[in-house]
């Protein structure tokens with residue numbers, strides 16, 4: 001809100017209550033969305049690492065302009081249409097090793113709470129029913145309107161009304177809390193004191209946040225796109241209804257670009273997580289890339305970076321294997337020293353507004369120092385174990401290292417056979433067969449990679 005760093009002070013000591021705007025379940029989430037969910041996961045894991053009990057609420061927007069529009073185009077009921085994307089959303093979270101929130105309220109399960117909140121706003125004079133039978137929030141009645149997005153509605157001349165869920169800063173207007181049923185809504189409607197209709201998008205989050213986190217809570221996050229109008233409108237509704245501060249700290253993450261360009265369907269660089277996995281990248285490799293930039297800076301997603309992530313993570317795995325093989329008795333002082341240095345740097349980085357580059361250099365620094373001790377044969381078994389333990393601790397936050405990944409899952413004989421056929425076909429420049437084998441492998445859930453003088457197959461997450 002103040003555009004400056006502040007010391008975080010939770011409302012209840014040792015506890016953090018936070019609300020994160022979740023997916024609108026009208027399609028597969030794309031990597032831009034996942035950038036935001038990754039940042040929220042980093043925040044959540046960091047808070048837990050520092051000992052806070054976290055209650056995170058992430059809503060599922062399963063009724064709004066877009067879900068209704070696309071369910072009708074697909075000739076499906078809203079429930080059936082959104083159910084498939086709810087399911088894929090949770091599968092994608094698993095792929096990226098994103099910890100589950102405590103509560104995932106769906107908007108359609110909380111219509112009563114939304115109606116109750118709108119009733120308070122109408123009773124208090126902040127909202128009115130217009131000639132189109134929709135109920136609007138009157139921004140003129142709420143003096144703080146614009147304080148988050150730093151806009152002054154008075155500079156915009158006369159205030160109009162807007163029914164759409166999404167609109168731009170330069171068309172700031174009274175926004176819809178309740179939308180009267182119209183022909184575009186099909187059979188999506190509920191009874192209300194203002195007639196049949198459905199909630200606007202913004203009131204959904206205010207009502208669900210209040211239901212699970214109370215009138216004032218600690219942290220609200222989202223992508224920078226959510227700041228206006230969505231979060232501005234949430235503040236207006238909630239603070240007008242409750243007469244108290246809605247949220248103490250707002251955190252927004254910046255955009256994601258793909259290969260340097262804004263992601264868009266027309267530019268052909270619009271990727272769902274599934275499409276990235278389909279190119280052979282494991283969840284933890286994509287996670288590593290999405291973690292790579294500070295949350296308030298633009299993140300440039302490239303497939304080159306995914307390939308680099310694979311190399312970086314495999315070097316960590318090599319280090320873990322080396323550490324596990326150490327069998328020398330001896331003291332731990334040198335190991336303890338490099339671990340302490342890395343741990344301090346890691347914690348100082350994360351505590352400083354999630355400074356990811358500092359946290360990452362701590363993790364790489366320990367890798368460098370540990371390899372040096374290993375090269376000099378001066379690391380004891382006990383020392384090696386301390387270092388491994390530190391990586392397990394880093395992984396409470398990063399969740400990429402898989403320090404104790406078990407033996408690779410046994411590869412079925414027919415999978416090895418397909419991979420072998422691909423390898424020989426490729427060597428003979430029979431790319432048709434080679435590609436067909438690779439596709440078959442992918443369909444069976446495996447990816448094949450060339451390695452020095454051979455190939456290896458890996459299970460797709």
Ligand SMILES: [Zn+2]
Nearest residue numbers: 021022205230
């Ligand atoms: Zn929201």
